[in-house]
Amino acid sequence: AVEPWExxxxxxxxPALVFVAxxxxxxxSSEEPRGLGVLAAEMTKEELAExxxxxxxxxxxxxxxDQVAKFLSVMCGEGSSRAK
Numbered sequence: 001a002v003e004p005w006e007x008x009x010x011x012x013x014x015p016a017l018v019f020v021a022x023x024x025x026x027x028x029s030s031e032e033p034r035g036l037g038v039l040a041a042e043m044t045k046e047e048l049a050e051x052x053x054x055x056x057x058x059x060x061x062x063x064x065x066d067q068v069a070k071f072l073s074v075m076c077g078e079g080s081s082r083a084k
Contacts, residue, residue, distance in 0.1 A: 051075065 043051075055071040056063055063071075 048072075 051072055052068055055068050055075070059067075059071060
C-alpha cells in the first residue's frame with residue numbers, strides 16, 4: 001500500500017523529473033544533421049551536386065546550405081529519429 005507521504009513526495013518530484021528529462025533531450029538534439037560528413041565522404045562531387053540539384057528542384061531554389069544538408073541526410077536515410 002502507498003502511504004500518503006509517498007504520494008505527496010512523488011507528485012513533488014515529478015516536475016523536477018520532467019525538467020531533467022526535457023533538458024537531456026534538448027542538449028542531445030542538435031540543429032545540424034548528423035552523419036552528413038560521412039555521407040559526403042562516400043560520394044563524389046558530381047553525385048553530391050546532382051543530389052543538391054534534385055533537392056533544390058523539388059523543394060525550392062532559395063534553400064540555404066543547411067536546409068539542403070538536412071534534406072540530403074533524410075534522403076540518404078540518415079538523421080532519422082523515432083522521436084519526430
